[in-house]
Amino acid sequence: MDLQKEKHSDSAVPGALVRKEAIMSALNWKPFIYGGLASITAECGTFPIDLTKTRLQVQGQVNDAKYKEIRYRGMVHALVRICREEGLKALYSGIAPAMLRQASYGTIKIGTYQSLKRMFVEHPEDETLMINVLCGVLSGVISSSIANPTDVLKIRMQAQGSVIQGGMMGNFIQIYQKEGTKGLWKGVSLTAQRAAVVVGVELPVYDLTKKHIIMSGFMGDTVYTHFLSSFTCGLVGALASNPIDVVRTRMMNQRGQQHGGHSNYKGTLDCLLQTWKNEGFFALYKGFWPNWLRLGPWNIIFFLTYEQLKKLDL
Numbered sequence: 001m002d003l004q005k006e007k008h009s010d011s012a013v014p015g016a017l018v019r020k021e022a023i024m025s026a027l028n029w030k031p032f033i034y035g036g037l038a039s040i041t042a043e044c045g046t047f048p049i050d051l052t053k054t055r056l057q058v059q060g061q062v063n064d065a066k067y068k069e070i071r072y073r074g075m076v077h078a079l080v081r082i083c084r085e086e087g088l089k090a091l092y093s094g095i096a097p098a099m100l101r102q103a104s105y106g107t108i109k110i111g112t113y114q115s116l117k118r119m120f121v122e123h124p125e126d127e128t129l130m131i132n133v134l135c136g137v138l139s140g141v142i143s144s145s146i147a148n149p150t151d152v153l154k155i156r157m158q159a160q161g162s163v164i165q166g167g168m169m170g171n172f173i174q175i176y177q178k179e180g181t182k183g184l185w186k187g188v189s190l191t192a193q194r195a196a197v198v199v200g201v202e203l204p205v206y207d208l209t210k211k212h213i214i215m216s217g218f219m220g221d222t223v224y225t226h227f228l229s230s231f232t233c234g235l236v237g238a239l240a241s242n243p244i245d246v247v248r249t250r251m252m253n254q255r256g257q258q259h260g261g262h263s264n265y266k267g268t269l270d271c272l273l274q275t276w277k278n279e280g281f282f283a284l285y286k287g288f289w290p291n292w293l294r295l296g297p298w299n300i301i302f303f304l305t306y307e308q309l310k311k312l313d314l
Contacts, residue, residue, distance in 0.1 A: 032111030039106025053290035094157030105147035112139035132204035140199030234299035238292035243284035
C-alpha cells in the first residue's frame, strides 16, 4: 500500500512541476516592460493626429451648443487651424495623461495578452485565432478598465485645448471634486468595449499575419514582416473600432455634476442612437482618417519598437 502511494506521488510530481513551470513562464515580466516602452514611444510619435481625431469627433453635436459648430473640415484643416489659433503647443494638449495612460494601459495590455497566450498554449506556433482573440478581448477589457481615468483626462484636455485651465493633476482633482469617482470612470463600459474590439482584432491580426508571412516563406522574421503585419492590423482595427470610438469620445467629453444635473446623453446606447439619428450613419465614422492614420503609424511604431526590444532581450 505504501509502495503504491509512493509510486503515485512520484508520478504526480513531474506533472505538477510541468504545470508550475508553464505558469511561471506565462508570468514573464518582459512583455509588460517592452509593451509599456513601445506604447509610450508610439504615443509620442502620433499624438497630434490623435488630437485632431478627438476634435473632429466632438464637433457637430446638435444638442451641445459648445460643440455644435463645425470648426474643422478635415484632419489637415484641423492641424493648420489649431496651430494658427492655439499654437504648436496645443497639438500636444493632453500628452501627459496620454503618456500616463500608455504607461499603464499599454503595459498591462501587452503583458496580459502575452501571459494569457502562454497559459493556454505553450508554443507560439500552436496558437490559434480563437485563442488569440479571446486573450486579446480579455487583456483589452482589463487594461482599459484600470486606465480609464487617464483616458478621461486625455480626452478632456484634447477637446478643450487652450481653453482648459491647469495641468494634469489640477484637472484630475477638478473632475474628482465636481463629478466624483464616477466622473473618472465615465464611459468605462465603452472604453472596455472599444478596447475589447481593438485589442481583440489588432493583436490577433498582427500575430496571424506575421505567422502566415513567415510560414509561407515569403519573408522571414524581419522588420519588413513586422511592418506589413502592423500596417494590416492598424487598418482592420480602425474599421472595427471607429463607431465605438466616436461614442466613447462624446460620452467622456460631456460634463456632469456629482449630485445630478443635465447630460446630453443618457447612456452609451442613447449617444449612439442620437448621433446616428441627428447626424447620419457616417457620423459614426467621423475622424476615421485621422483614426486610421494614427492607428496605422501607431501600430507600426509600436510593433517595430516591441520586436526590437524582444531581440535585445534586456
